[in-house]
Amino acid sequence: MTKNSKPIALIILSGGGFTFETQCLLREIESGFRFVYLATRFGGEPGEPGIPPGVRYEVPSFSSMTQRSYLRSIDAFIKTFMTTRRVIRTEAIDVIIAIGCSHAVPMLLAGRSTRCRSVYIESITRVDKLSNTGRMIYHLRLSSRFLVQWPKLQERYPASELGSIL
Template structure:
């Protein structure tokens, strides 16, 4: 049974964690603050930037690749790492075809890495925490062992574990991995579940319909991107 001092230590430790987490949330610190400058100095690097791109089944992959169609990969964003769920063979093939058309070679300019799906369609919510944990463990290897500069996602469930793990180096002051979320074109009046979960935690949250900026002030409208 805990005594009074053990309880005090636990409360202090928990308070430190909560305060630290609050400090590293986007839009919670001034651009001119000492805290912000320290992270800018930490991540003050010139391109190219190591980039993680999260693909998802169905329209997510199509929209993401359309979004990246005009991006200057070779001078700005390389190497690239596509994160695809293990059962999504089609997205892996689309990524290879996309890069091939740009003249890039797998394992040189980009790689494709597989993670377990966080939740299968129709999967019971009772078993979902176990599959999410499995996906988180896979993302630890992908994110923490490589420390990308940037993560881009647009709504598939697999982006949740990626963004969660990306907060670990940020929390410990190792590296601020920038998180960019582009909401699906299909979301006209409300956000996807992934968007609702991540809107307060990503550095840039971009929507493709102006109405969404009225409902969600944190969002940025940049026009139709796909």
């Protein structure tokens, strides 16, 4: 980051509710950053309403509850990890920010392996317990900062911070 430029944040646009939560976050932070996005084909496009302009790199979707495929998930994990590592180097990423989705694990693992700062925000839908993604990131300490959006979760996970994006 040069002295007069804004820091560059790498954000995931994975689709559905996660993209909605990301748009809420982007409204709050857009004036402080330039953005680079990893996005699935369902995640949205930079410059669309609620998504500030930025560079977009496509990554595959993970399998879903209705379309289970371990091979698809392994492929998505590897491609997301490799794309994240390449993007961190070529775009001079200052921070990775991920909300809730499965892509957060390979993104934050790549960030950790390159010593890039990172923030994981557990989805607003997680009130009583962390998601599988959240538990993995929390226990493996893959992010520099770990935020939850409900006080009950912060009580259960004392290394987390309380915050809200809605």
